[in-house]
Amino acid sequence: MKPCTVVSLEQALSLPYATMRFVQMGWRVIRIEAVGGPGLPGDPNRYIGGMVADDDRRSYFIAPNVGKEAIALNLKDPRGQELLVRLLRDLGADVFCCNTVPARYPGLGIDPMTLRGALPKLIWAGISAMGPAWPEAPGYDPVIQAMAGFMEVTGNRDGPPMLAGIPIIDLKAGDELFTGVMLALLERHETGLGQDIHVSMLQAAASWLTTVLPLVDMHCRADEITRAGNEHRKFVPSNVYPTRDGFLYLAIGSDIQWRRLTGIPKFASVANAVRETNQGRIAEREALHRDMAAVTAQFGADELLGDLRSATIPAARILDIRQVADLPQLSDKLLHTRLPDGTDVRMPPKAVDWPPARSSYAFPPKYGQHTRAVLGEAGLYDAEIEALLDAGVVADGGRSV
Numbered sequence: 001m002k003p004c005t006v007v008s009l010e011q012a013l014s015l016p017y018a019t020m021r022f023v024q025m026g027w028r029v030i031r032i033e034a035v036g037g038p039g040l041p042g043d044p045n046r047y048i049g050g051m052v053a054d055d056d057r058r059s060y061f062i063a064p065n066v067g068k069e070a071i072a073l074n075l076k077d078p079r080g081q082e083l084l085v086r087l088l089r090d091l092g093a094d095v096f097c098c099n100t101v102p103a104r105y106p107g108l109g110i111d112p113m114t115l116r117g118a119l120p121k122l123i124w125a126g127i128s129a130m131g132p133a134w135p136e137a138p139g140y141d142p143v144i145q146a147m148a149g150f151m152e153v154t155g156n157r158d159g160p161p162m163l164a165g166i167p168i169i170d171l172k173a174g175d176e177l178f179t180g181v182m183l184a185l186l187e188r189h190e191t192g193l194g195q196d197i198h199v200s201m202l203q204a205a206a207s208w209l210t211t212v213l214p215l216v217d218m219h220c221r222a223d224e225i226t227r228a229g230n231e232h233r234k235f236v237p238s239n240v241y242p243t244r245d246g247f248l249y250l251a252i253g254s255d256i257q258w259r260r261l262t263g264i265p266k267f268a269s270v271a272n273a274v275r276e277t278n279q280g281r282i283a284e285r286e287a288l289h290r291d292m293a294a295v296t297a298q299f300g301a302d303e304l305l306g307d308l309r310s311a312t313i314p315a316a317r318i319l320d321i322r323q324v325a326d327l328p329q330l331s332d333k334l335l336h337t338r339l340p341d342g343t344d345v346r347m348p349p350k351a352v353d354w355p356p357a358r359s360s361y362a363f364p365p366k367y368g369q370h371t372r373a374v375l376g377e378a379g380l381y382d383a384e385i386e387a388l389l390d391a392g393v394v395a396d397g398g399r400s401v
Contacts, residue, residue, distance in 0.1 A: 003027050004094035004185070007087060009075070009110060011043040013167055014127045014139070014201065015099035016064035018174035022095075022181075023067040024335075024350050024357050030091070030374060031065070032084075033367060035074035035395045042072065042367040053340050056367050063347045066337045067361035071375075072368035072395035079393045081109030083375075085118050090378040093119075095181055099127040102135035112196040123184045123194040127173045131200035139201045141167040148205035153212060156229040172208065173201045175351075236281040237288055240318065241296040248301050250292070250308065250315040254278075260311040266304070267295055336360045368396040 008019045009032045019029045033042035040047050042056065049059030074080040088096060098110055105111035105126075112124040129139030142163055145151050150169070155162035180197040188194055206213070211233075212225045224233055230249070232238035238251040252258050255277055262271035270291040274280040281288055296304060301317050308315040319327075325334070325346055333349035336359060350357060371394050375385050388394045 005091055006030070006095040006097060007032065007084075007091070007093045008095075008097040009108075010097065010099055012045055012099065012170070013064060013141070014170040014173040015097055015177065016043075016045075016174075017171055018127070018177040019068065019097060020064045020066070021174070021178045021351070023361065025354065026357060029068045030087075030370070031068050031070050031365075032073050032075075033070065035072045035080075036076075036392060041395065042070075046367065053363065054366070057364055062337065062345065062364055065364035066335075066347070068365060069370040069374060070365035070368060071371040073371075074393050074395075075108040075110065077391075077393050078109075079388070079391070081114075083388070083393065084109065085115070087374065087378050088115065088119055088122065091374070093122065094185070095123045095125060097125045097127075097177065097181075099139070101138060102126070102128050102132045116194055116196070119194070121188065121192065121194050123181055123188065123197070125177050125181050125184075125197040125199070127177055127199045127201065129200070130202045131198045139173075141170045141201075144169045144201045144205055148202055149209060149212070150205065153225065153227060155227045157223075157227050159227065159229075161227070169201050169205045173199050173204050176204045231285075231289075234278075234282075236278060236285050237292050239289055239292070241293050243296050243299060243301040243304060245300050247318045248296070248304065248315055249318060250296075250313065252281075253314070257313055261308075261313050264307050264311055266299065266307060267292075270295060334359075337363050339363065366397045368394075371396040 003026045004022070005028045006019055006022050007030050008015060010016050010019060011033070016031070019031070023029050031043075035041070040056070043061070045061045046056040047058055048061065052059050052062065073084060075084060087093070096110070096115055098105075100108070100110075106114075109115075116122050116124055127139065128135075129137035129144065145163055145168070146161070148169070151161035151163060154164055176199045177197065180199065184195050184197060215224055230240040232251065235251065235253050238249075238253070240247050240249055252261060258275070258278075258281070261267050270288065274284055275288060305315055305317070317323075324330070330349060333353070335347040335349060337345050337347060338360075339345060340363065347361075372385055375388070375394065376382075380388075385394070389396065
């Protein structure tokens with residue numbers, strides 16, 4: 001696939017994560033940020049986290065925004081809207097993305113009818129909380145986790161609902177936009193036309209309820225669709241167990257695996273006639289977990305893992321993020337950027353290996369860093385750019401309004 005050009009009105013995480021995946025494909029991504037308004041200029045995520053480079057490129061902003069260009073454009077001004085269409089046309093943009101509230105699309109001149117009316121081949125892709133049918137709803141990952149039932153099924157059985165440890169719905173929505181754009185490009189190859197893609201964070205999240213939502217209409221027990229702590233609701237024993245030097249997760253997914261587990265001398269004591277089947281183990285769930293923990297607590301994790309590997313029982317230490325970054329299975333797949341002072345920063349790997357892709361990406365741009373260059377590339381003369389800067393229609397890093 002030839003590299004495409006993406007122009008993206010983006011902020012926060014869901015869309016920057018999606019367009020980061022385009023960067024990993026070798027595509028050009030030009031991120032648009034707002035001009036003017038109260039507070040600090042541009043994407044609020046620029047100012048979140050520790051100071052690692054300068055004030056508008058703090059730690060939380062870095063990973064999803066490497067390898068991109070940044071321009072600042074006032075889309076509340078009709079001149080800014082006209083300029084956006086010109087940029088899309090003259091830069092040969094294949095895709096326009098946004099993750100603003102749908103109610104704001106017409107006022108900013110970014111609605112699909114306007115942009116695709118001017119550029120029929122353009123693929124228009126947006127992420128919002130609940131899609132255009134609910135145009136006022138703001139899309140915040142924790143709120144959607146609550147609304148989609150994720151928090152209800154996360155946490156200890158006797159504890160309060162909990163958020164997942166990472167913003168999984170932001171990331172899920174970003175993956176759905178990435179996939180939708182790829183499919184739209186394939187279709188455009190056949191039809192010559194673009195299309196509109198609306199990603200609802202709520203709908204995307206609900207699509208993951210495969211193991212719980214259908215049970216509602218199958219007369220399920222209440223405990224089948226609520227919190228289960230670290231246990232698997234259906235396969236026992238699958239849980240976190242203590243060792244002398246940390247914790248491991250052990251998962252038994254079949255009666256055959258159970259027989260292999262209890263064939264290990266250390267675990268022979270946890271077997272009985274009732275526990276030979278998964279249904280029996282479910283009936284003795286609490287006692288079985290206590291018996292398992294009593295065994296694992298006597299040994300070091302490495303010794304246990306050696307026995308479990310020999311019996312082909314799925315198990316692993318519970319690693320912290322520093323340990324994950326050092327895993328030999330990932331060390332040659334991690335991506336990299338460099339801070340302005342030359343410090344190497346490791347970043348997550350690509351989701352799937354893509355042989356032509358690079359492993360190192362330019363550090364994220366400052367607010368408005370590429371405004372002048374991109375406008376010049378679109379054919380604007382220096383005097384025109386200066387006039388737009390003076391009028392507050394665009395901004396660069398040194399002249400934000």
